[in-house]
Amino acid sequence: MSSAPMEKSAVEPISINPPVRQPGQVDVEYHWQGGNRVELLENGEEYFPRVFAAMRAAKSEILLETFIVFEDKVGAELQEILIDAAKRGVRTTVSLDGFGCGELTTGYLSALSDAGVHLQIFDPAPKHLGVRTNWFRRLHRKIVVVDGLVAFIGGINFSGDHLADFGPEAKQDYSVQVQGPAVADIHHFALLQSGRPGRARFWWQRRRQRRAEMAFTDHDGQVRLVFRDNDQHSTDIEDVYMQVLRRAKHRVVIANAYFFPGYRLLREIRNAARRGVDVRLILQGQPDMLVAKLAARMTYDYLLRAGVQIHEYCQRPLHGKVALVDEEWSTVGSSNLDPLSLSLNLEANVLIRDRAFNQMLFERLEDLSQNHCKAMDAAKSPRGRIWHMTVGFLVFHFLRHFPAMAGWLPAHKPRLKPFRGDRS
Numbered sequence: 001m002s003s004a005p006m007e008k009s010a011v012e013p014i015s016i017n018p019p020v021r022q023p024g025q026v027d028v029e030y031h032w033q034g035g036n037r038v039e040l041l042e043n044g045e046e047y048f049p050r051v052f053a054a055m056r057a058a059k060s061e062i063l064l065e066t067f068i069v070f071e072d073k074v075g076a077e078l079q080e081i082l083i084d085a086a087k088r089g090v091r092t093t094v095s096l097d098g099f100g101c102g103e104l105t106t107g108y109l110s111a112l113s114d115a116g117v118h119l120q121i122f123d124p125a126p127k128h129l130g131v132r133t134n135w136f137r138r139l140h141r142k143i144v145v146v147d148g149l150v151a152f153i154g155g156i157n158f159s160g161d162h163l164a165d166f167g168p169e170a171k172q173d174y175s176v177q178v179q180g181p182a183v184a185d186i187h188h189f190a191l192l193q194s195g196r197p198g199r200a201r202f203w204w205q206r207r208r209q210r211r212a213e214m215a216f217t218d219h220d221g222q223v224r225l226v227f228r229d230n231d232q233h234s235t236d237i238e239d240v241y242m243q244v245l246r247r248a249k250h251r252v253v254i255a256n257a258y259f260f261p262g263y264r265l266l267r268e269i270r271n272a273a274r275r276g277v278d279v280r281l282i283l284q285g286q287p288d289m290l291v292a293k294l295a296a297r298m299t300y301d302y303l304l305r306a307g308v309q310i311h312e313y314c315q316r317p318l319h320g321k322v323a324l325v326d327e328e329w330s331t332v333g334s335s336n337l338d339p340l341s342l343s344l345n346l347e348a349n350v351l352i353r354d355r356a357f358n359q360m361l362f363e364r365l366e367d368l369s370q371n372h373c374k375a376m377d378a379a380k381s382p383r384g385r386i387w388h389m390t391v392g393f394l395v396f397h398f399l400r401h402f403p404a405m406a407g408w409l410p411a412h413k414p415r416l417k418p419f420r421g422d423r424s
Helices: 044-058 072-088 104-115 182-193 203-215 237-249 261-275 290-297 300-304 337-346 355-371 387-399 402-407
Strands: 032-040 059-065 089-096 118-122 143-146 151-154 174-179 221-228 250-256 278-284 309-313 321-325 329-333 345-351 373-374 417-418
Touching: 032 355, 044 072, 044 143, 044 174, 044 300, 044 321, 059 072, 059 309, 072 089, 072 104, 089 151, 104 118, 104 261, 118 151, 118 309, 151 182, 151 329, 151 345, 174 182, 174 345, 182 345, 203 250, 237 261, 237 321, 237 337, 237 402, 250 261, 250 355, 261 278, 261 300, 278 290, 290 300, 300 309, 300 417, 321 355, 329 355, 355 373, 355 402
Parallel strands: 059 089, 089 118, 250 278, 278 309
Antiparallel strands: 032 174, 032 221, 059 143, 118 417, 143 151, 151 174, 221 345, 250 321, 309 373, 321 329, 329 345
């Protein structure tokens, strides 16, 4: 289902209603919920069949937020499923980022809107001289909630480059499927972000949720939703990483696509290694953006000298955002450990306390690091590059305050706006 390549981009802010709300500014905090079933989904081969099956079976509601949709075979299947769901009466709300989905055509989006999908674009902006201008403060979350009963959250976009048959540029990535009481929190969060009341549910939906919670009482999986915005929760994800690193006793494994954290988080990673914790980083060795690899390497000498093991994944581009600490705690989500994710983008992760899940994630990452990565050698790491850390410090903290500075400019006020295409 391909559209004409010369068709005008659909994110031009033409014939759009006034802003519904400012997304990402939610004065709420979610707590640990027990009794969940959490399943790790690796790459598009595991993720797309599972999320598409859930949406096809939807009875009352689909909530979807994503950074990227491409008009390829994955985007075509997603469009077909959403149109079918809307036509059979499922309330379907889709929120897309205006930058990540900036190449979607009006035809693609109008087909969704005409079928009854409630379609919203975060920060739509026209191109100037062929260049998109909405670079900062992206809606970077990847969340799907179906019927308030099952949720998917992670780093996988709806694009064919998450499938191995895409070729050597196919991405290595992760998501999770969550069932149980924690879905109510993810559902509540997604409703708030879409501009709808957070707890509005019919009595039969509440009864189905209670049945779902009862079905998973035998599982000890504890789940907590954590997110960052540019208001009340601007450092929540970063703070969680620092807290668990301080408490780590045995092992830490972080697999992250874009690694360029601030000095506070770097210091906690270094300190954990210095006190004898087995700390391993899996980072990009075959980057989709060269600047990401160059930025990460600015931190190598500082970390390697403290005993941190660094592995560069060289089989294909790493796009994952996962971590585990000791034998119980894990996280999966959309947040990288770089200035964009930690200081600008709207992000969401789930925190997981579950030994079986932790062990499964550890085994997957261990296989990745041992069989598909190149270990960095501390002896060959360049020393004495103080200016590297100085530049990193200045860049990171400039970007940390960039949301406030960008807010002073009237030309850049990101909003979630309903899409209204041309109708015949």
